[in-house]
Amino acid sequence: xxxxxxxxxxxxxxxxxxxxxxxxxxxxxxxxxxxxxxxxxxxxxxxxxxxxxxxxxxxxxxxxxxxxxxxxxxxxxxxxxxxxxxxxxxxxxxxxxxxxxxxxxxxxxxxxxxxxxxxxxxxxxxxxxxxxxxxxxxxxxxxxxxxxxxxxxxxxxxxxxxxxxxxxxxxxxxxxxxxxxxxxxxxxxxxxxxxxxxxxxxxxxxxxxxxxxxxxxxxxxxxxxxxxxxxxxxxxxxxxxxxxxxxxxxxxxxxxxxxxxxxxxxxxxxxxxxxxxxxxxxxxxxxxxxxxxxxxxxxxxxxxxxxxxxxxxxxxxxxxxxxxxxxxxxxxxxxxxxxxxxxxxxxxxxxxxxxxxxxxxxxxxxxxxxxxxxxxxxxxxxxxxxxxxxxxxxxxxxxxxxxxxxxxxxxxxxxxxxxxxxxxxxxxxxxxxxxxxxxxxxxxxxxxxxxxxxxxxxxxxxxxxxxxxxxxxxxxxxxxxxxxxxxxxxxxxxxxxxxxxxxxxxxxxxxxxxxxxxxxxxxxxxxxxxxxxxxxxxxxxxxxxxxxxxxxxxxxxxxxxxxxxxx
Amino acid sequence: xxxxxxxxxxxxxxxxxxxxxxxxxxxxxxxxxxxxxxxxxxxxxxxxxxxxxxxxxxxxxxxxxxxxxxxxxxxxxxxxxxxxxxxxxxxxxxxxxxxxxxxxxxxxxxxxxxxxxxxxxxxxxxxxxxxxxxxxxxxxxxxxxxxxxxxxxxxxxxxxxxxxxxxxxxxxxxxxx
Numbered sequence: 256x257x258x259x260x261x262x263x264x265x266x267x268x269x270x271x272x273x274x275x276x277x278x279x280x281x282x283x284x285x286x287x288x289x290x291x292x293x294x295x296x297x298x299x300x301x302x303x304x305x306x307x308x309x310x311x312x313x314x315x316x317x318x319x320x321x322x323x324x325x326x327x328x329x330x331x332x333x334x335x336x337x338x339x340x341x342x343x344x345x346x347x348x349x350x351x352x353x354x355x356x357x358x359x360x361x362x363x364x365x366x367x368x369x370x371x372x373x374x375x376x377x378x379x380x381x382x383x384x385x386x387x388x389x390x391x392x393x394x395x396x397x398x399x400x401x402x403x404x405x406x407x408x409x410x411x412x413x414x415x416x417x418x419x420x421x422x423x424x425x426x427x428x429x430x431x432x433x434x435x436x437x438x439x440x441x442x443x444x445x446x447x448x449x450x451x452x453x454x455x456x457x458x459x460x461x462x463x464x465x466x467x468x469x470x471x472x473x474x475x476x477x478x479x480x481x482x483x484x485x486x487x488x489x490x491x492x493x494x495x496x497x498x499x500x501x502x503x504x505x506x507x508x509x510x511x512x513x514x515x516x517x518x519x520x521x522x523x524x525x526x527x528x529x530x531x532x533x534x535x536x537x538x539x540x541x542x543x544x545x546x547x548x549x550x551x552x553x554x555x556x557x558x559x560x561x562x563x564x565x566x567x568x569x570x571x572x573x574x575x576x577x578x579x580x581x582x583x584x585x586x587x588x589x590x591x592x593x594x595x596x597x598x599x600x601x602x603x604x605x606x607x608x609x610x611x612x613x614x615x616x617x618x619x620x621x622x623x624x625x626x627x628x629x630x631x632x633x634x635x636x637x638x639x640x641x642x643x644x645x646x647x648x649x650x651x652x653x654x655x656x657x658x659x660x661x662x663x664x665x666x667x668x669x670x671x672x673x674x675x676x677x678x679x680x681x682x683x684x685x686x687x688x689x690x691x692x693x694x695x696x697x698x699x700x701x702x703x704x705x706x707x708x709x710x711x712x713x714x715x716x717x718x719x720x721x722x723x724x725x726x727x728x729x730x731x732x733x734x735x736x737x738x739x740x741x742x743x744x745x746x747x748x749x750x751x752x753x754x755x756x757x758x759x760x761x762x763x764x765x766x767x768x769x770x771x772x773x774x775x776x777x778x779x780x781x782x783x784x785x786x787x788x789x790x791x792x793x794x795x796x797x798x799x800x801x802x803x804x805x806x807x808x809x810x811x812x813x814x815x816x817x818x819x820x821x822x
Numbered sequence: 823x824x825x826x827x828x829x830x831x832x833x834x835x836x837x838x839x840x841x842x843x844x845x846x847x848x849x850x851x852x853x854x855x856x857x858x859x860x861x862x863x864x865x866x867x868x869x870x871x872x873x874x875x876x877x878x879x880x881x882x883x884x885x886x887x888x889x890x891x892x893x894x895x896x897x898x899x900x901x902x903x904x905x906x907x908x909x910x911x912x913x914x915x916x917x918x919x920x921x922x923x924x925x926x927x928x929x930x931x932x933x934x935x936x937x938x939x940x941x942x943x944x945x946x947x948x949x950x951x952x953x954x955x956x957x958x959x960x961x962x963x964x965x966x967x968x969x970x971x972x973x974x975x976x977x978x979x980x981x982x983x984x985x986x987x988x989x990x991x992x993x994x995x996x997x998x999x
Contacts, residue, residue: 385840386847390890393836410890445832445893569884572877 269397269428270299273361276404277305279437282332284308284323284689286316290336291376292363295428308689308718311710313340315682317347318708321356322646322683325669327690328482330357330411337363338376341422342383346676348418349387353673354503355480357416359407360388366426367395380422389417397430405438414448415567416480450566452583452591460538460562460579461595467536467560469605470496473519476503476672477541477565477585479665484508486589487540493593495601496538497609499527501548502657503672504541510661511641516609520548521809522654525616528807528815530609531556538562541585544574545673546811554814564588616807616820618658625800626776628652628727631783632659635697635725638783643695643723644687646670648680648704651733654805656699678707684722685714695723695787702728702756712766715792723786724768724794726759729801737804741819753801763794770794824853825879826905826975829868829886830894833859837891841868844889850874850882854907854972865893869905869974898977905975908947910935911957914964915942923963930956941966949973 267275273296277285284306289297300307310316313335320331331351335341341362351358365374381393390410392403400423407419464470478487484507491498491514498508499519508515517524519531531537537559542548549555555575563570563577564585571580581588620629632655635643645660647653647670662668669687671679684698705726715722727733730753739747763770773782773795786793806821831837838857845852853871860867872882879897886892915923915937923942927934932946946956950973957968 381836382839385836385843443890446890567888569881569888573881 266431266433268295268299268431269394269400269423270296272397272400272432272434273404273423273428274299274303274305275434275437276401277332280404280408281329285332285334286310286319286323286686287334288313288316288336288340290340290363292337292365292425293334293340293361293428295425296334296361296363296423306689307334308685308714310682310685311713312708313343314347314678315685315708315711315714317344317358317360318350318679318682319686319689319711319714320358320360321347321351321679322669322686323690324351324356324358324686325683326644326666326687328666329690330359330408331686332359332361334361335363336376337365337380337425338378340376341380342378345383345387346674346678348384348420350671350674350676350679351418352387352389354671355416355476356418357411358418359411360418360420362420362422364393364422364424367424368426370424380420384420387418388420389415391420391422393422394424394427397427397432400427400432401434401437402439402442406441406443409441409443410446415477448566449568449582450584450587452564452581452588454591456579456581457588457591457595460581461592463536463560463562463579464494464496464538464592464596465598465600468602469534470494470536470538470602471516471530471534471559472496472498473500473531473537473539473542474498474504474507475501475540475542476507478504478507480541481566481585482665483540483584483586483589484665486586486593488512490589490593490596493599494596495599495606497530497606499523499530501542501545501672502670505657505668505670506662506665509663511663516613518657519815520545521550521811522658522805522807523809523815524613524618525807525818525820526609526612528809528818529612532558532816533608534559536560536562538564539577540564540589541566543570546574549575550809550813550815550817620803620806626773626779626798628655628729628797628799628803629659631725631727631779631797631799632656632699634780634783635699636660638780638787639695639697643667643697644669644691646680646684646687646696646698648698648700648707649675649677650701650704651729651737651803651805652699652701652704652727654734655727658805660699677704680704681708681715681722681724682711684724685711685718685720688720688722696721697723697725699725699727701733702726702730702752702759703732705759706756709762712763712768716767719791721790722792724763724792725783725786726794726796727799728756728759728796729799729803730756731801733803734805736802740802740804741808741810759794759796768792768794770796773797823873823875825872825874825897825899826903826973827868827870827872827883827886828896828898828975828977829870829892830860831866831868832891832893833864833866834891837866840889840891841870841886844885845872845882848881848885850878854970856972856974858974867974869972871973898975902978903975904978905949905973906947907950907953907973908945908971909953909957910969911944911946911960911965912967913942913944913960914940914966916940919963923960926956926959930959932956
């Protein structure tokens with residue numbers, strides 16, 4: 256129903272305007288946690304045709320909205336009250352900002368007249384979130400509210416997506432205003448998105464691709480965001496170009512495809528890291544040349560000319576100079592490249608070199624001793640047919656999930672990339688499950704990460720979200736321990752969690768989530784099958800080999816060829 | 823090298839914080855920043871002088887462009903432009919040296935805007951070199967207080983008109999978009 260329908264001059268309260276705006280923007284699910292400053296808004300939500308998911312912590316709400324957005328491709332929405340409610344969102348907002356996830360975050364604020372007096376539960380949330388949002392608004396006049404809501408959704412979802420905070424003082428939510436129509440006109444003269452790539456740049460890039468002997472496609476999260484995966488595949492196949500991905504690009508290209516080389520960077524495959532070093536043309540699409548990807552910057556892709564396609568002009572030349580910069584939407588740019596490259600190409604020698612590296616240095620681990628975390632992921636992959644939506648936390652388990660759970664489709668693997676925020680995995684899986692109720696959603700987590708948002712078991716249990724939690728439990732902050740082993744002489748300073756860890760099975764059961772523990776190799780397959788066949792949520796606590804390492808590994812700041820590959 | 827950026831921004835609360843915060847966060851050095859309203863009450867003009875190599879300045883400009891409240895931005899360093907600073911200098915001036923100070927003031931085409939028993943306030947405008955020079959000339963008498971505005975600048979000739987025309991064009995687009 257359009258707002259105009261309910262009488263051209265009828266007045267709406269601020270809360271009603273917010274609800275109407277959410278409906279008009281196509282929002283069906285919001286995540287949140289009520290409190291004093293948002294009571295009028297929650298009163299309006301009560302009985303509204305929007306599903307509100309009550310989490311147990313605001314951080315759970317914002318990560319869930321983030322997971323929802325990553326899996327659905329639509330903006331995630333979350334609501335928190337003023338002060339502590341809003342400050343509890345900070346990690347989640349930063350996470351969405353770093354990974355370019357569209358979020359609209361509604362925070363309560365003390366009344367307009369109370370702002371600046373250090374009122375109860377007052378925090379300057381627009382000030383606090385300025386560096387971690389794409390934009391933010393403090394609503395000072397109820398007559399501006401509808402316009403701001405529309406602008407928030409527009410900014411969050413266009414160009415390079417990102418989180419937008421709308422801070423709404425309590426009295427604004429009860430004051431009334433006439434809303435003639437929704438959406439109101441945008442008033443954003445300083446916001447322009449350049450989607451169409453420049454034809455001359457495309458022409459130059461196409462010529463370089465046609466000339467290249469060892470071209471390499473390098474796909475990041477931007478390919479998924481722009482929905483350019485089909486165009487990427489078409490370009491790779493037609494021009495016979497191997498593909499490497501970043502972690503954020505996982506799903507941008509089918510990992511069972513013969514042209515797929517692997518993930519590049521610190522825990523990338525040997526073949527992918529060698530390929531970057533040897534290619535003569537690197538075509539980066541929706542990537543930002545993060546330090547975890549490039550290793551030592553001056554030696555990254557040192558033999559290559561670089562084409563860099565990105566919707567955000569500020570990314571081009573930020574870390575690595577681009578020979579051919581292309582500002583624009585990845586999908587449009589790839590389409591234009593395809594149009595400018597009518598003749599197919601083949602690169603048999605280059606393909607053979609890469610294949611040799613792949614065969615010589617496959618991912619490997621010792622399968623014959625102990626309960627290996629990598630094997631847990633491989634079993635999970637086998638039993639789900641690689642079709643599950645995987646959400647991970649941050650640490651060793653995350654890297655093993657990337658390495659041993661190959662995916663075929665975009666938006667099927669979500670993880671905290673840029674920020675590396677422990678505690679993301681479980682709430683993000685809730686959001687993923689709500690976005691895709693029919694899908695098998697698996698949260699792969701570790702004992703450290705899991706405890707950063709384990710209260711969300713209550714949300715999972717209450718809404719009967721059939722999320723499967725696979726806990727790779729080594730009783731360590733595993734990645735911290737690994738760095739301490741490699742770089743700090745095995746001095747495991749405050750990284751051993753085992754003695755303080757709870758009984759995770761009992762913990763899950765206390766929330767009404769069935770769980771099993773796996774301590775022997777022989778128990779794993781059955782436990783995973785039980786979890787996957789169970790209709791509701793399920794937790795599997797796998798006591799994995801405690802001191803397994805993630806390999807290969809490029810030491811921080813080292814050249815990508817200087818990999819620790821292990822025995 | 824020093825670059826002068828002319829930036830048109832929304833005249834809204836918090837915009838200065840957004841710009842200043844961006845410089846602080848990304849480690850760019852602001853030499854000076856002057857801001858004030860323009861003939862259009864919804865638009866403010868910032869003149870930012872920033873020190874950095876070409877790569878840094880390119881990043882500064884791109885990052886500024888990303889701010890939603892930045893409407894228009896140009897690096898006018900290489901363009902012919904009029905750049906001015908204003909300085910107020912309160913200088914010691916016992917009666918026997920006043921004549922000498924007044925001569926200096928005249929040479930710099932500055933003005934004396936306040937006289938006390940043993941001090942004067944001198945007002946001067948000009949480019950950075952001139953302001954530095956008058957400051958140096960007055961220093962021997964003993965400067966008690968000094969306030970500088972930082973540079974403001976406009977491009978010479980008619981280009982400014984074009985810039986304003988662009989702006990109203992954008993306004994039309996945003997109305998319909």
